Amino acid sequence: MDKINTRPNKHISLIGGGIMSATLGILLKELNPNFTITIYERLNEVAAESSDAWNNAGTGHSAFCELNYTPQKEDGCLDIKKAIKIASSFELSKSFWAYLVKQQYFDKPESFINNIPHISFVWGDDDVAFLKNRFEALKKHPLFADMIYSDDVSELMQWMPLVMQHRLSNEKIAATKVDIGTDVNFGNLTRSLFTHLTSLDGIELLLNH
Numbered sequence: 557m558d559k560i561n562t563r564p565n566k567h568i569s570l571i572g573g574g575i576m577s578a579t580l581g582i583l584l585k586e587l588n589p590n591f592t593i594t595i596y597e598r599l600n601e602v603a604a605e606s607s608d609a610w611n612n613a614g615t616g617h618s619a620f621c622e623l624n625y626t627p628q629k630e631d632g633c634l635d636i637k638k639a640i641k642i643a644s645s646f647e648l649s650k651s652f653w654a655y656l657v658k659q660q661y662f663d664k665p666e667s668f669i670n671n672i673p674h675i676s677f678v679w680g681d682d683d684v685a686f687l688k689n690r691f692e693a694l695k696k697h698p699l700f701a702d703m704i705y706s707d708d709v710s711e712l713m714q715w716m717p718l719v720m721q722h723r724l725s726n727e728k729i730a731a732t733k734v735d736i737g738t739d740v741n742f743g744n745l746t747r748s749l750f751t752h753l754t755s756l757d758g759i760e761l762l763l764n765h
């Protein structure tokens with residue numbers, strides 16, 4: 557990212573001490589280190605609301621397992637635009653975090669991002685047909701090339717033994733799996749981002765405000 561030192565100073569106010577302000581604050585300081593920023597947080601700590609790990613699911617949203625990102629149109633075809641947009645955005649997020657680690661702004665990426673397979677599991681004729689269509693439509697795109705599909709009971713037992721326990725053998729089931737999914741602890745990430753941000757000149761973090 558090029559630093560644009562020639563731009564005039566600006567003072568920026570960010571409301572809320574969650575992942576959004578932490579990310580935007582760092583982006584702004586990367587673009588122009590002369591910017592001064594005040595962050596207002598009504599609570600007595602950062603990352604205590606939605607960004608806290610206990611308050612969200614922690615899935616790195618890449619549309620690998622979020623079935624709502626590929627809605628079915630009236631003609632039965634699947635619209636995969638949103639899935640591709642979200643998967644692309646998440647690749648940008650990962651590039652941004654990798655850049656921050658490379659800059660040594662924080663040193664333990666495993667404290668906030670870890671690899672975990674993303675599985676979508678469905679049952680019943682309609683949903684199995686939907687998942688198969690979704691798989692066929694997505695796998696052609698490079699971002700989803702690692703996705704695999706199965707309706708084979710013995711294979712599904714290996715993918716997710718607990719989910720498969722005590723299931724009826726005549727039940728129609730299927731799943732897709734992507735091994736390169738991620739689990740993200742947005743709370744730890746937010747705290748790490750704020751630790752770096754508040755070490756920079758011109759940054760004021762006001763808690764209980």
Ligand SMILES: Cc1cc2nc3c(=O)[nH]c(=O)nc-3n(C[C@H](O)[C@H](O)[C@H](O)COP(=O)(O)OP(=O)(O)OC[C@H]3O[C@@H](n4cnc5c(N)ncnc54)[C@H](O)[C@@H]3O)c2cc1C
Nearest residue numbers: 572573574575576596597598605606607611612613614615
């Ligand atoms: C149940 C659930 C599951 C989720 N699962 C996922 C997931 O798996 N993957 C994913 O990527 N996302 C997930 N999300 C979404 C994700 O958690 C949020 O998009 C993200 O944390 C929002 O960050 P934020 O900084 O906007 O909000 P927050 O982290 O909520 O931060 C906002 C801050 O603003 C403060 N504030 C509010 N009003 C004021 C004010 N007037 N003055 C000062 N401070 C104020 C609050 O106290 C809070 O600290 C989930 C969300 C929920 C609720």
